[in-house]
Amino acid sequence: MVSGQKQKLTIKQVAQAAGVARSSVSRAFTRPEMLSPETVRRVRDAAEKLGYVPNQTARALSTGRHGNVALIVPDIANPFFPPLIRAAQMEADRSDFCVFLGNSDEDPKQEDKLVGRFTGQVEGLILASSRLSDERIRAHAAQRPLVLINRDVEGIPRVLIDSGSGVREAVAHLAELGHQHIVYVAGPVTSWSNKQRRLAVRKSAERLGLKVDIVAAIVPSYDAGREAVAAILTTGATAAIAFDDLTAQGILAGLADRKIRVPGQFGVVGCDDVLGAATYPSLTTVSNRSVEAGKAALSLLLELLQSQSLRDIRYVLDTHLVVRNTTIDHKE
Amino acid sequence: MVSGQKQKLTIKQVAQAAGVARSSVSRAFTRPEMLSPETVRRVRDAAEKLGYVPNQTARALSTGRHGNVALIVPDIANPFFPPLIRAAQMEADRSDFCVFLGNSDEDPKQEDKLVGRFTGQVEGLILASSRLSDERIRAHAAQRPLVLINRDVEGIPRVLIDSGSGVREAVAHLAELGHQHIVYVAGPVTSWSNKQRRLAVRKSAERLGLKVDIVAAIVPSYDAGREAVAAILTTGATAAIAFDDLTAQGILAGLADRKIRVPGQFGVVGCDDVLGAATYPSLTTVSNRSVEAGKAALSLLLELLQSQSLRDIRYVLDTHLVVRNTTIDHKE
DNA sequence: CGTTGACATGCAACCGGTTGCAGGCTTTAG
DNA sequence: CTAAAGCCTGCAACCGGTTGCATGTCAACG
Known part of the structure; x- marks a missing residue:
């Protein structure tokens, strides 16, 4: 059904094919309940046949919703983070969100730069083990929903591994x-x-x-x-x-x-x-608990995006000792 | 200079403040050589004072250039990948690109889904150790510039660790x-x-x-x-x-x-x-060599974006044995 | 039978930039 | 001194969707 052409399929072609207005095509995808089932079907069929897929960028421009979040960590290669990143990523995926990944290289300047680069394209950010000052964190949090991991700043939603x-x-x-x-x-x-x-x-x-x-x-x-x-x-x-x-x-x-x-x-x-x-x-x-932390931070962020509530959330995960063989000789 | 308001600063306010047309503001940022140095300065000053920052989404919509790339790996938590991801990320950063990270979870279906989600928002993709069929890879490569890591498909630019x-x-x-x-x-x-x-x-x-x-x-x-x-x-x-x-x-x-x-x-x-x-x-x-692979893949991709050339590139990195203590007893 | 209201759809403005084209002004050449 | 050639700048259309409002249709109601 999809072919190799690198054409630009827009809502307009679909509208023509289905014999409706552009707005109806839009609604068929975003608010089908506003249309008659018959029209929705016609539009969807036409879209399917042409291989149309909505342009995320255009949508983001008019709605302000990008469907993206950003995750910034000090060092991707530090083995503490990959499981966390992975968990966040998979959680985002469940809600059809895309995640930008940033590596601050343990440098506050770099972290600041990344936040700036991402801010315009995301609905929210997660900063893990941020190296920024409280002040900068607050400044960024004022622009966009922001969740912290392993950083305790009052008033900013945060997930802490205790x-x-x-x-x-x-x-x-x-x-x-x-x-x-x-x-x-x-x-x-x-x-x-x-x-x-x-x-x-x-x-x-x-x-x-x-x-x-x-x-x-x-x-x-x-x-x-x-x-x-x-x-x-x-x-x-x-x-x-x-x-x-x-x-x-x-x-x-x-x-x-x-x-x-x-x-x-x-x-x-x-x-x-x-x-x-x-x-x-x-x-x-x-x-x-890094997996839980990544997952929790992401779902917390998504929740914030929905509810727009600004409660002061502090989510703490406790830890436990895992006894293996460098303190006591185990028998198998 | 930046304040806490969550206003939407657009090119329009800057134009007004600088006493020029919107198009001039745009050009002051993207093609300053078209304007008199005097005008550029005025616009930049005004922008600076207001704390204006161009809207990446709007820009992407009209130019088609997003300044984003996507990197998809089978498993972020597999220790082979983090250094690669990190290297790619840092390389992208040098050219002011943002990187989307995807975790396919070793599943071709998931990988396909991710590619689809990303395609609309990126200028190119990198698939590391892709689990997709050659056919699907070719199909995606026809839509967007695509670079492979550790996957040898003829005609698709690839970086291989030998x-x-x-x-x-x-x-x-x-x-x-x-x-x-x-x-x-x-x-x-x-x-x-x-x-x-x-x-x-x-x-x-x-x-x-x-x-x-x-x-x-x-x-x-x-x-x-x-x-x-x-x-x-x-x-x-x-x-x-x-x-x-x-x-x-x-x-x-x-x-x-x-x-x-x-x-x-x-x-x-x-x-x-x-x-x-x-x-x-x-x-x-x-x-x-995973660091080199990540870096090479990204710069290869950026190069492709620039040149639009479609040469068949096959970049091979060789490896060597690192002798430590599980084959022979070393004396320190 | 006329009115009211619910429902479905289309129109057109808007999101925030970019860019082809044209016009005005200045410079250079004839 | 005039015409051709540049150089700047503004106008307006466009990128591809979304959405408030108006319009038209039809059923239910008094």
Whole structure:
């Protein structure tokens, strides 16, 4: 039914073919209940036969509804994000929305630029782990519906993954195993998640009477973790909780370099569960909920678009400890 | 300069403010060389002061140029793709293009649907590891400029990662280490890359006098690799080359379950190098070039958009073996 | 039987830019 | 000094839909 010609089929040709006015063709697609069933059928048949498909751009121009949303993340290649992106994407798809993807490269300027580029073509945006200032976020939110992920700005709808709950479980788990002195290997200072995790370690260690030291890895990466091992060992701690799994993997490598057995001589806990059980020994870590976060953010956004309501929404997802083999030796 | 109002600033207000016709405002932005420098300045100043930003949708409607491209992948969460997506995204950004991301979920129907949704809003598309039939791909290519990644359809511009070269090196490497009998753990039957890798293993093993068996994992995943271990061991081989790194990691886990030492008693080679050295023991694998592929595909597409030329382009990236610790014990 | 109202459809303006063409003014050549 | 050639700028049509309003038709109602 569709042929290879690269013609421009418009509502006009369909109108002619069906013997009605252009407006009726339009309505046959957007408000069929306004027309007689007979007319709708005639128009649809004609459209089908010609292979007509409505021009999304023209429609967007006159209605203001584009059917697009944008999702901006700091780094697509960071394994935390792909599942989130995927979930958001699939959720958008269910409502026939298209999603623009932006990579801010951890740079607020770049993020700002992307928002600007997208704004004109979307009905709403999602910023995941935004690096923008609260002020810029508010400014953008005033222009377009905006949902945040892992960023807590009052008045802006947001989806937060509370890694605090999982981290508290991790500390309790280590205490139970007899550790008395642990280290938190910190991530980026600007990260909301890092702040939250550090606080959770501090508080619950205090409650349980454990000694805590903080070692900075700053960049969350394998190499940073590996290099942090020297500092970790000088503290005299017997276990470490890392900002994320990448860092944790680096720590494991650094320990292996020094022939320190895990979990026998030293315990390691990651965060975000990005690798699953796919490494050996498999990493004890905190679950991430990134799939739910992506899905929730998208549906929240779509909801906002519908209702136009501006309630202050704060959706929190809790996390849990996933015990694998870097804190305790499991028997299969 | 920009304020919080949610007004609709159009070319008209700017024209009024600058005391010129609407067309002059338009030209001040799109073809400044047609206007006197003085007028351009006046218009730009006025626009700046008001905070005017051209409406991309309206522009697209009249010019047909949207400044968007679409990228469709089978699975965003498969670690092979994020670096590719990221590279494409950044390359697009350099030319002020926005990118739509689609996840086909390994399903041709879904992929077709996405292409349809995007077509009206983009100037060109990139299909990575497309699951569509050659026929559908050709049909879509007739509508819009289209570039393929890891899919070899004659007449359609394509970027191919030739894992054959790396796989041949892997086989030679294993032969050199004394292995006489190896296994190829296969991936999806519809995958172009899988076909290519299997063939490369077969051919070069034959040339070197090695015995080869094929074991099917079908789905490329950690679990599939782990389950394939039983079949691998019954062949009597002493080393395995896996379709990808995820499968290889699963194999390592399965071997560990059976207390088989790697690389001492059994050698393992992955493909795609998605985990880097970030696991322990670190995986010997074949490099992937996915970053170059993403970047190349995008710039190829942009080039096509400019030149309108329809040459048959076939851009091939070769790969190499990356030797780490699952085939041979390294000393640091 | 005339009026009212519901329903179906067409007309034309509009969304916000772009662009071919024409007209006015200035410059250059004859 | 006049005509040809540029250079700027404005007018108005157009991109392809959507939508408020007017019109026409027909059934139901008083």
